[in-house]
Each structure stands twice: as structure tokens, then as C-alpha cells.
Amino acid sequence: MPRPFAIINEDGSCAPEYLSVVSDSELRYLIEIALYNRVFDQRMILLQRQGRLGFYLTSTGEESTIVGSAFCLKSNDPIFLSYRELGALLIRGVPKELIMDQLFGNEDDRSKGRQMPVHYAFKEFDIPSISSPVATQLPHACGFAYAAKQKKTGQIALGYTGEGSISEGDFHMALNFSGAFKVPAVFLIRNNGYAISTPESVQTAAETLASRGIGYGVPGVQVDGNDILAVIKIVREAVDRARNGMGPSLIESLTYRLGAHSSSDDPSGYRTKEEEAAWAQQDNIKRLQKHGIWRGVWSEAIAEEKIREYEEEISGLIKKAEAKPMPQLDTLFDGVYQSISPILQKQKDEYKRFLYESKSSRKGH
Amino acid sequence: MVAIQEMNMIQALNNALDLYFSREESAVLLGEDVGRFGGVFRVTEGLQEKYGIDRVFDTPLAEAGIVGMAIGMALGDLKPIVEIQFADFVFPAFDQIVSELAKYRYRSGGQYAPKVVIRMPYGGGIRGGHYHSQSPEAYFAHTPGLRVVVPSGPFEAKGLLLGSLNCPDPVIFLEPKRIYRAIKAKVPVEFYTLPIDKANVLHEGEDLTVIGFGSVIPMISDAVTELENEGYSIEIIDLVSVAPLDMETIVHSVKKTGRVLIVHEAPRAGGIAGEIIAEIQEECFAHLQAPLQRLTGFDTPFPYSLEKDYMISADKIKYYARKVMQYQ
Numbered sequence: 001m002p003r004p005f006a007i008i009n010e011d012g013s014c015a016p017e018y019l020s021v022v023s024d025s026e027l028r029y030l031i032e033i034a035l036y037n038r039v040f041d042q043r044m045i046l047l048q049r050q051g052r053l054g055f056y057l058t059s060t061g062e063e064s065t066i067v068g069s070a071f072c073l074k075s076n077d078p079i080f081l082s083y084r085e086l087g088a089l090l091i092r093g094v095p096k097e098l099i100m101d102q103l104f105g106n107e108d109d110r111s112k113g114r115q116m117p118v119h120y121a122f123k124e125f126d127i128p129s130i131s132s133p134v135a136t137q138l139p140h141a142c143g144f145a146y147a148a149k150q151k152k153t154g155q156i157a158l159g160y161t162g163e164g165s166i167s168e169g170d171f172h173m174a175l176n177f178s179g180a181f182k183v184p185a186v187f188l189i190r191n192n193g194y195a196i197s198t199p200e201s202v203q204t205a206a207e208t209l210a211s212r213g214i215g216y217g218v219p220g221v222q223v224d225g226n227d228i229l230a231v232i233k234i235v236r237e238a239v240d241r242a243r244n245g246m247g248p249s250l251i252e253s254l255t256y257r258l259g260a261h262s263s264s265d266d267p268s269g270y271r272t273k274e275e276e277a278a279w280a281q282q283d284n285i286k287r288l289q290k291h292g293i294w295r296g297v298w299s300e301a302i303a304e305e306k307i308r309e310y311e312e313e314i315s316g317l318i319k320k321a322e323a324k325p326m327p328q329l330d331t332l333f334d335g336v337y338q339s340i341s342p343i344l345q346k347q348k349d350e351y352k353r354f355l356y357e358s359k360s361s362r363k364g365h
Numbered sequence: 366m367v368a369i370q371e372m373n374m375i376q377a378l379n380n381a382l383d384l385y386f387s388r389e390e391s392a393v394l395l396g397e398d399v400g401r402f403g404g405v406f407r408v409t410e411g412l413q414e415k416y417g418i419d420r421v422f423d424t425p426l427a428e429a430g431i432v433g434m435a436i437g438m439a440l441g442d443l444k445p446i447v448e449i450q451f452a453d454f455v456f457p458a459f460d461q462i463v464s465e466l467a468k469y470r471y472r473s474g475g476q477y478a479p480k481v482v483i484r485m486p487y488g489g490g491i492r493g494g495h496y497h498s499q500s501p502e503a504y505f506a507h508t509p510g511l512r513v514v515v516p517s518g519p520f521e522a523k524g525l526l527l528g529s530l531n532c533p534d535p536v537i538f539l540e541p542k543r544i545y546r547a548i549k550a551k552v553p554v555e556f557y558t559l560p561i562d563k564a565n566v567l568h569e570g571e572d573l574t575v576i577g578f579g580s581v582i583p584m585i586s587d588a589v590t591e592l593e594n595e596g597y598s599i600e601i602i603d604l605v606s607v608a609p610l611d612m613e614t615i616v617h618s619v620k621k622t623g624r625v626l627i628v629h630e631a632p633r634a635g636g637i638a639g640e641i642i643a644e645i646q647e648e649c650f651a652h653l654q655a656p657l658q659r660l661t662g663f664d665t666p667f668p669y670s671l672e673k674d675y676m677i678s679a680d681k682i683k684y685y686a687r688k689v690m691q692y693q
Binding site for chain 2 (some may be wrong): 110111121133267343
């Protein structure tokens, strides 16, 4: 199998023709975002271990794929997230307080505490709502792109998915419909090797996942997902194609999930320490920082200082979000429909009567 | 003066869609064979020609893709209407409907509320066998966030479809295909809406409340005409909204009559009749004069050769209505 497209060499250098992929200041910004993503994830998984957070999913190992791809969009291009793409929110400029409010499901959570941690939705930043059933967001990306084309808004839709999720019918329908209607959409597969415990080899006999596009008339390409410049170059081409009316693209970004699937998972049961260590060796953040050092925009000293700064900021965010009360009881019943139905109002009244008459405490909620 | 025309349900629905498309620039309609062909039942006939292939179009043959795409279109500020060719074919789209469409408003804290109306012909009586005859309303009624609306005639079909399109919530719009062309009625040619959350008292009576929706309503009306000749006074309620239920109208009627017969074509177990009965006994226990009676489809798959045995009929309705009336 040919090596996927890559730009950054092992020593951090790159060929001169790729120096223009991002400017020095952009490179510095990307390193900071990717590093923030890493620090944030590590802090939140610890918090989960301490029993202070219900659940968490990290991006660890995949930051360059996520940050790099989201970087290629305009600020009003909708991003249809899978559930492992914190970096996309950071690139989009979603306030970190809002991200933390969602994780704690407190009264300021834009989603009113109605979803598990990491299932974000931020309409003002064109981040539609994440759901747990995988690949369901991809037909939405196709439909949104159709609407953007029809309304001539100039937007394109980016849909993220994991490599396991592309076994779902929704992936295939999204690709087929997108090709058939030539919509401005980009589908990015984060091929991180595992769907919880199931390796890619169980999902398919196909040699590459990018080849899935061929059957739908959608160009598919592989990229080294641990190389942020390569990701940006490839995604940018796909975004330009979409923006210029040339239709959808499929990108398979080859990377590795260095962490567990989620806070409820322990990978030691299904993969070896040696395998993990080999991938950790080629950690994308190390590679990205090496490139920054080679370009003279980054140093180990800056990294240390930044990590300290981020940890402090994140601690402050946690403290603040943790202290906020849970959403009001009304939010349990309201918002199922635009206005509450009489039959649901009856259930709400019954529950309030129960609380009152039984003097039942809602403490611990 | 309001112009009125004789229309069957197909014509009334087509007229409703035409009016909606002419008023609402963001309206789009997608489904299988809905374009040039005008749908297998011809409900969308002429719409593509009039409003263009970008707004009324055929899709690849994949229901989950159709509904999923429509949700995305709604997120992108279009107003999509989906036709599922037969209600029996909706199940590949079940996840997109119950986990995505129905939950989007709630799970995003009201930030997003993608609105899609999903139309589909349902029910038996056309010799369609199991896969062209089912009544799947209970699956959707069990899903918080969905409205399930069923018209019972041409006038209702037009007003309720336009009401559904104007409503901010997602709607499963079940069209009783058995009476698509069987009944003609006077329908105003102008735009009008009917409330999609209110049951309709079609006929007032004192002794028995018969509740149904969709294709069984004309049968109930026929049966009641005969029963009233026998001296019974019977109230007919057209449910209209299978979900959420309008219990206020039902409770008001049952407190008056004390006797109830609920009719639907779908299988009994887990069906809507059971839900209504549970609510009635909570609200009207002291007023009841007879056991609450259901007349439903059997808990079998929908048959082919023995369709007539399975189907609701005026004779079955009369038999069970008398049974309830004669209970002492």
C-alpha cells in the first residue's frame, strides 16, 4: 500500500514548496490549539476518574486531523461532529466556558443538561447537535449542503466520522446522496484504528476507506492524519472543490487513538503496550511541535509555559462550571415540542405534586 | 365568496401542497418517484413541473437517506416535506425519525428545531399484503417529540396537512390510502388550516363514545347511522392527533356517555387504543358504565388472502358497539 500523503518529515522539516501551506503565525496558532486540546482532554479524563465528571471522550492522538481540518473552513460552515472533535470547537472559537458548561450539564449549558458530556451543540457557531448513534450526522451534512447550494449561502458542510462508523448505512447513503446531488460537502474519516475494541480489519476487506468514495462517484483520498500540514492541504483542496460547485469529497485521515475509546473503556484488553508505544513515538503533537521548532515559531520553553497557562485556565473553568446549579426542573418537560402538550403537562403536574406531597428532596440532582 | 370544489383526498392533498409551495419559497419535497411521475398515488402530480426539479425531486431509493437528508435541509433553513412511498417502507428511516428528528429540538436545548413533515400512505384494504398495508402509528406515538396526525377525509386532509406544515414540530402525517379516492367532499380551494392537536367530535350522542381515526372513520359513520336507527345515541370522535392525544375532548365525551368503543386497524398489543383506555380509566373511573372496549387489528402480520377477515368493517363496529351498549 502506498504511503498516504505527508508533508512534515520525522525531524520536523518539510520541503520548501510546503512552507506556504500555513504562515508562521498560523502555525503557532495551530500548535497552541492542538496542545490546548491535549491538555484539556488529559485534565477532563482525570476529573472523570475523580468522579467529578460523568463521562468523557478524548481526542488524544488525533488532534492534528481535527484541528487541521476544521482550520480549513470559514466560520459559518457547519461542522457535523462525530464526538471526538474538541479541536474543531476550539478552532471555531466556541467559548471554553460554554464547552465546560456542556460537560457539567449545568444551568448555563446551551443544551440544558439534556445530553451526556461531549454531545455538544452550539448554533451560534454553526455546530449542530451531536448524537451517540454513529454516522447519523452524515446525511444531515448532505442535506445542509443541499440547502446551502439552493439558498446560495456559499457554505459548505463538513462531516466527521470514525472508521468503524462507516460500516453504518447512514455513511453510505450520505455519500451516495451527496454524489447524486453534487452537494458542497466534505466527509472526513478519522481512521484511528479502533471502534471501541474492534480493529479496522474487522470492519471491512477494503484496502483503504478512501476507496469507498469510488462507488458513489465521490473522489476519495488518504492523508497522513498525524501531519497537520498534509491534513490542511488535502482538506483545503476538498473544501475548494465543494465551494466551487464541484461536489463532495471523502478524506481518510490515518491516525491513532492513543487514549481509550471513552472514560468507560480500557484498551489493555484488546491491544498491546508495544503497539501503543510505537504510535506514541510518532505522536502528532510531537511532530507538530518539532515542525514549529524547525520553523522557529515554537520552543520547548514556550510549550512548558503554555501547558502551565492552559492547566491553570482549565482549573478555573472547571471550578466555575462545577459550582453552577443544575438546570431547572421545568427543562425536563419543556422543549419536547415547541409548546408543552396537555398530556405532558399532566405528567409534569403529577411529578410536582409528588415532590410536594412526599416532601421528596431533589438533592443530589 | 369562498370557492369550493369537489375533491377526493389525493386532489385535496395535491392542492394543499401546491398552495404551500406557492406561498413558501423554502419548501422542498423529496421522496421516491415524487418528481415527474408525481408519486405512485399521484399526490405530488404536477408539482415538479410547476416548482422545478430543485424543489420537488426524486431521490436514491433509501428511506434513511431521504429522512436524514431532509433533517439536514431543515437545519439549513429549508422546509422539507418527505413522501415515504408506503408506510411499510418507513422502517429503514426509523432511527433518523425517532433518534434524530424527534429529539433534535430537545437535545440541543431548543437551539435547533429541524422541522420535517413526513407523509406516508398507511393501512389496508387495497389487497397489498403485509408490506403495503400496515398501520405504524403506535411506533411513532411512543416517541416524545413527534406529532402523529391522521386525516379522515378530503377536507380534513387538506386542512391538516397545511396545519402540519405550519406547525413548528416534526409531524408524521399518515394518509389513509384506502379512502384516497373512495370519498369526495366539498373542499375550499383557498388556503386554510385545521388544528392538528385537537380531536374532532363528528357527531354528538349521549349513550356511547366511539373513537377512531383515519380510514375507519367513514365505517364508524356508516355503523352509527344504522345504530341510531336502532335507538342508540352515539358520539363519534375523530382523534386526528394520535400523538400527543387530546384527552380533554375524549374525557369530556366519556363523562357524558360512560361507554366507550375505540377502533383502529393496527394490531392491538401496544396500540393506541390501549393508551386511550388507560387515560380514560384514570380520568373517568366513576363515570364508566361498561368495560372499555377495543376493536382493533389482530396481533398477526397483515394478511393477503384473508384481508377481509383482518380489516375493520361497519359490521364489526356495530357488533362491538351493541356489546358495549348491552352491558349491564
